[in-house]
Amino acid sequence: MNIAIRNLRRRGRSAFRPDPRRDAGFTLIELLIVVTIIALVAGMMLFALAGARNNALERKTRTTIQRLNEALLARWVSYETRRITWQEGQGPSAATSPIAAARLRLRGLRELMRMEMPQAWSEVTGQPTTGIVRPAANRAYQRRINEAKSKDGKKASESANFSDLANAECLYLILTTRLGEEESIRDSIKDSEIGDVDGDGMFEFLDGWGNPICFIRWAPGFVSDFQPEEARMNPRNKDYHDPFDSLMTDDKAFALYPLIYSAGRDKKWDIHHKREGDMNSPYTQANMGKPMDEDGFGYEENGVDNSRDNIHNHMPL
Numbered sequence: 638m639n640i641a642i643r644n645l646r647r648r649g650r651s652a653f654r655p656d657p658r659r660d661a662g663f664t665l666i667e668l669l670i671v672v673t674i675i676a677l678v679a680g681m682m683l684f685a686l687a688g689a690r691n692n693a694l695e696r697k698t699r700t701t702i703q704r705l706n707e708a709l710l711a712r713w714v715s716y717e718t719r720r721i722t723w724q725e726g727q728g729p730s731a732a733t734s735p736i737a738a739a740r741l742r743l744r745g746l747r748e749l750m751r752m753e754m755p756q757a758w759s760e761v762t763g764q765p766t767t768g769i770v771r772p773a774a775n776r777a778y779q780r781r782i783n784e785a786k787s788k789d790g791k792k793a794s795e796s797a798n799f800s801d802l803a804n805a806e807c808l809y810l811i812l813t814t815r816l817g818e819e820e821s822i823r824d825s826i827k828d829s830e831i832g833d834v835d836g837d838g839m840f841e842f843l844d845g846w847g848n849p850i851c852f853i854r855w856a857p858g859f860v861s862d863f864q865p866e867e868a869r870m871n872p873r874n875k876d877y878h879d880p881f882d883s884l885m886t887d888d889k890a891f892a893l894y895p896l897i898y899s900a901g902r903d904k905k906w907d908i909h910h911k912r913e914g915d916m917n918s919p920y921t922q923a924n925m926g927k928p929m930d931e932d933g934f935g936y937e938e939n940g941v942d943n944s945r946d947n948i949h950n951h952m953p954l
């Protein structure tokens with residue numbers, strides 16, 4: 638009996654006695670759990686913040702591209718009615734038939750677009766090949782290139798980085814060279830949207846992430862609502878045919894819209910943009926504007942399409 642009471646008392650005391658291990662604070666396991674939870678929450682918050690920041694930069698980029706697009710399209714549509722100045726004895730008046738004259742005019746018009754909306758320096762400096770007179774805009778571009786100085790004080794064209802980012806630099810040159818009474822794009826574009834990433838003295842428009850906004854004048858490989866697959870398949874259909882070729886002298890010509898694009902949040906452009914071959918023919922390079930991987934192949938080869946997050950003027954902005 639006495640033993641039973643003693644045992645009962647002992648149990649009762651121990652029930653109220655604090656566990657000495659708990660006096661030491663948290664166990665190692667508890668600490669680890671707390672640290673892990675804090676790290677997880679912090680990580681989630683950082684991730685959410687980065688996402689919100691990228692969304693804001695994307696909106697900013699869309700606005701910039703929208704402005705550039707408006708300015709460029711105003712010029713683009715003017716080619717439907719543009720007069721072409723030909724060198725003496727050249728041009729449609731020397732053609733033997735109306736179709737030959739229309740064909741010649743179309744070729745001259747494409748050369749005019751190429752020289753007024755260049756995407757490579759060779760298109761600024763090269764001679765006209767169809768008999769048109771070098772356009773005033775092109776002469777103005779040449780003057781501006783000659784006057785530009787790189788960061789290390791060289792002439793821009795002698796800088797090691799001159800050929801880098803040429804299409805982005807051409808876009809800047811095109812939209813900031815004023816030829817008439819049109820509004821200057823500089824009034825609607827902030828200083829933070831302009832930069833010289835490669836330091837050669839030729840400027841570029843920048844996206845939200847600080848990367849140059851690129852330009853392809855003719856991108857027949859780019860599929861969008863403006864350039865749907867059906868247009869590529871049925872270029873002679875009136876709805877799809879090139880509006881600059883009103884007499885349908887070019888069977889391959891479906892309507893093209895200039896392409897202005899940002900690399901987006903992954904900072905990779907990854908679409909075919911190097912022009913080769915017949916410089917006055919928009920359709921000879923069918924891959925222009927198509928997605929490509931880092932090795933320059935179609936993205937189908939490794940399954941990664943880094944151009945998918947690009948922001949461009951063929952999408953609703």
Ligand SMILES: [Ca+2]
Nearest residue numbers: 798799801837
């Ligand atoms: Ca450059």
Ligand SMILES: [Ca+2]
Nearest residue numbers: 833835837839
């Ligand atoms: Ca530059």
Ligand SMILES: [Ca+2]
Nearest residue numbers: 900901905943
């Ligand atoms: Ca991208």
